[in-house]
Amino acid sequence: MKINTEDKVLTDLPLMEYFLTIQGEGYHTGSAAYFIRLGGCDVGCVWCDVKESWDADAHPKVSLSQMVADAKASGSEIVVITGGEPLMYDLGDFTNQLHDAGLKTHIETSGAHPLSGDWDWICFSPKKFMAPLPEFYEESDELKVIVYNKSDFAWAESHAEKCLPKTRLFLQPEWSKKDDMMPLIVDYVKKNPKWRISLQTHKYLDIP
Numbered sequence: 001m002k003i004n005t006e007d008k009v010l011t012d013l014p015l016m017e018y019f020l021t022i023q024g025e026g027y028h029t030g031s032a033a034y035f036i037r038l039g040g041c042d043v044g045c046v047w048c049d050v051k052e053s054w055d056a057d058a059h060p061k062v063s064l065s066q067m068v069a070d071a072k073a074s075g076s077e078i079v080v081i082t083g084g085e086p087l088m089y090d091l092g093d094f095t096n097q098l099h100d101a102g103l104k105t106h107i108e109t110s111g112a113h114p115l116s117g118d119w120d121w122i123c124f125s126p127k128k129f130m131a132p133l134p135e136f137y138e139e140s141d142e143l144k145v146i147v148y149n150k151s152d153f154a155w156a157e158s159h160a161e162k163c164l165p166k167t168r169l170f171l172q173p174e175w176s177k178k179d180d181m182m183p184l185i186v187d188y189v190k191k192n193p194k195w196r197i198s199l200q201t202h203k204y205l206d207i208p
């Protein structure tokens with residue numbers, strides 16, 4: 001069993017919500033996936049679409065074994081750990097238990113906290129509000145940059161150039177700015193085809 005940074009065995013985590021849905025964003029868009037949203041985030045993105053997740057104490061602590069059992073019972077092969085910022089916690093034991101149950105482990109992270117856990121897919125979405133750690137440029141399968149204003153294209157490139165060639169590159173409009181930003185994103189991807197567009201398709205579908 002892995003030990004967390006405070007040398008305490010991590011047997012439970014604050015859980016905000018869990019749901020079986022369709023991955024709405026990025027490379028795995030369109031695939032069935034079971035989401036586990038952990039509570040707690042200190043990154044503070046002004047446009048965060050799940051600010052209710054930030055206060056870890058506002059969410060009940062649930063045992064890893066219970067979350068794994070519920071994930072398995074969902075019938076989904078893919079489990080996406082999100083938040084909040086899931087890497088506020090050492091997720092080594094959690095991913096081991098998910099793998100032992102035959103599940104695939106995906107994570108959504110800002111990269112602002114140390115990488116822990118054994119992941120089948122890492123979606124890295126760096127933020128201006130808290131600098132990411134260098135390890136994410138080598139470990140991520142997918143870089144997903146949120147475009148809130150025009151300056152974010154150059155900011156996205158500054159992260160892409162540090163990633164490995166295998167990393168898939170996505171530009172995703174910030175939801176409240178999408179009408180202004182989408183034409184710019186379309187134009188940018190036409191001229192810079194190493195990038196792909198990621199839309200928050202679950203919001204258009206009105207599913208979780």
Ligand SMILES: C[S@@+](CC[C@H](N)C(=O)[O-])C[C@H]1O[C@@H](n2cnc3c(N)ncnc32)[C@H](O)[C@@H]1O
Pocket residue numbers: 041047048049050082083084085086108109110111124125144146172173174175176200
């Ligand atoms: C709520 S975050 C949780 C995971 C992690 N804290 C992170 O930021 O990657 C999940 C994904 O939603 C994206 N996101 C959050 N608010 C958004 C918004 N208003 N518009 C578009 N994407 C957003 C994040 O960049 C991230 O890729």
Ligand SMILES: Nc1nc2[nH]cc(C(=O)O)c2c(=O)[nH]1
Pocket residue numbers: 021022023024025035082083108202207208
């Ligand atoms: N359907 C769906 N897809 C998602 N992809 C990333 C999400 C997240 O909030 O981490 C998310 C989410 O909340 N719902």
Ligand code: SF4
Pocket residue numbers: 041042043044045048049050051053083084085110127
């Ligand atoms: S890092 Fe993720 S959860 Fe935290 S504020 Fe930013 S978008 Fe929201």
Ligand SMILES: [Mg+2]
Pocket residue numbers: 049050
């Ligand atoms: Mg979301």
